[in-house]
Amino acid sequence: MSTTQTNKIEIIKAATSKINEVDFENLSFGSIFTDHLFECDFKNGEWQKPVIKPYAPFLLDPSSRVFHYGQAIFEGMKAYKDEDDAIWLFRPDENYKRFNKSAVRMAMQEVPEDIFMNGLKELLKLDEAWIKRGKGNSMYIRPFMIATGTGVIANPSDNYKFMIILSPVSAYYAGEVKVLIAEHYSRAANGGIGAAKAAGNYAAQFYPTSLANKQGFQQVIWTDDATHTKLEEAGTMNVFFRINDTLFTAPVSERILDGVTRKTLIDLAKSEGINVDVRPVLVSELVEASKNGTLKEIFGAGTAAVVSPISGFSYQDVYHELPNNEDSMALKLKDKLTNIQNKIAEDTFGWTVKV
Amino acid sequence: MSTTQTNKIEIIKAATSKINEVDFENLSFGSIFTDHLFECDFKNGEWQKPVIKPYAPFLLDPSSRVFHYGQAIFEGMKAYKDEDDAIWLFRPDENYKRFNKSAVRMAMQEVPEDIFMNGLKELLKLDEAWIKRGKGNSMYIRPFMIATGTGVIANPSDNYKFMIILSPVSAYYAGEVKVLIAEHYSRAANGGIGAAKAAGNYAAQFYPTSLANKQGFQQVIWTDDATHTKLEEAGTMNVFFRINDTLFTAPVSERILDGVTRKTLIDLAKSEGINVDVRPVLVSELVEASKNGTLKEIFGAGTAAVVSPISGFSYQDVYHELPNNEDSMALKLKDKLTNIQNKIAEDTFGWTVKV
Structure with missing residues (x-):
């Protein structure tokens, strides 16, 4: 291992790279990590010297608060390489702002922008291969x-x-996605932590999702916990509904995550001349639109899957199959977005940031 | 370190004890741990050989799910030593059952009873000093x-x-406890994880509690998230309200933890001839009873503080001071309970279990 100094970050390089052990044609999402990680500790009332070092397990005391009281937050972002091997981030400022918003809600320390951004960029440069x-x-x-x-x-x-860790991923295909609309279980409370990207929000969904899985549904679309009449989000994705040629999605709230892909798709759809209506969407509207044939599409939007078309939904034990659309808005928007992210199409929005 | 075998648990003893470094007259709650811990891993689809070993930090991969998705649960229990140095547990079966109930809700593996109970008992015996x-x-x-x-x-x-870790504690005095009744923030959703002892439930309360602290309140009494009209629990304690000579407490639900101290106090109060009414208690009832002088006491019930008298509450910016009661039910019940727990009074309920 060699130690160098860059932008005040201590860099300890791995003696050897694991890259040749990786089958890049068959990547399982989020399971392979690069050679290095970025780490910065807050202690004695201040942020300590950041370090990039070989990816490895680390020591924690058994009484660490994360184990007992769940103070844990995260972000999901992606970096892309263009044809000239330049590295690009997509709206990293949005993730940075949301990270600290989550930190405040979970009574955790906010991370300074230079630690977050420089750490991210230096780590990407080191593991750019x-x-x-x-x-x-x-x-x-x-x-x-x-x-x-x-x-x-x-x-x-x-x-x-x-910490920042990196996992190389390829195009994400989730298979057919059928969803169950939640009638009893809930993801978030009014006045709760649903808008924070807090670890505890995810574990809370595992059991009800496993019940849905057993019934043949891959995901759950959560509804408001008080009445179960309003469609909210899918836990790892925000959700869009296309009725006729209008896209509907719920407004963000303290129960719904302010998704970066969600807000990007809203802007992208508008720029394509698609009518977007951001307002609470009722389960009853969805069922009615399915019955009268005006419900054309449902799709999820999130960093991992980008855009995930949904093939049907179940509510009150009735399965509603969605039609096959030759003019799928989901696929059109996904194509537009990934072209911008991968620097294949021009980014007229100023969303991409060079590392 | 020496290695021995007891009840299929591998025991690795610490070379030296830290006990002489501890000031038992000035214990800060939950901050000092004994020489050993109990550990059992679930992997490859089965529980591995349990081990008791010196208390020490342990290694975790940076991508461990507990950090990212918050699968983490716990229990809080106490052991006591009688005048003959015998060790006693208090209703350990209740904690064991609730632990696995939490495990199911968080989609985690249930822990077999022999691993939980034998681990607990052997660890207590080893660190009995x-x-x-x-x-x-x-x-x-x-x-x-x-x-x-x-x-x-x-x-x-x-x-x-x-894992099981042990922390010696002395009588817990929280100081004066003034509480704020939640009007915006919430602890749990309908169909959520409020009834589970999940780590994420605690971090979720830290920020709203810190806002209450700044206003001079030590704790928050949570209300139902949909209407904020029903009194629920205090996050680390269930709550009892004494109006005239009747004790009221909310029924347990999927939003409210099924507290062992809560159910114990209900039985104890009944055996003392106190009228106990388990039903939803409205904030408006509490305010009305405070105004007309029938509200005599509010107290919290939990393993850590046992019974914690509350001196007043604030709701809609009005502070309601509680009267000083010479015949405090809180203190009477606390005395009865701790006498049973510490084996000073006879346990006619069969709650105490010898290790």
């Missing part, structure tokens, strides 16, 4: 922060660890 | 389980780590 060119290929970036303070008392931690 | 006699003294026991499977994909983990 892991980023592959070509549409659908990208580097999935996982910034996350955990409470490392010790003691089993239910108070916010004094110490935190901020 | 850390358990002090005398009323108020006890060993706080923290069984917990975290997802150790790797990969940043939002699915339940395949691997888990179950």
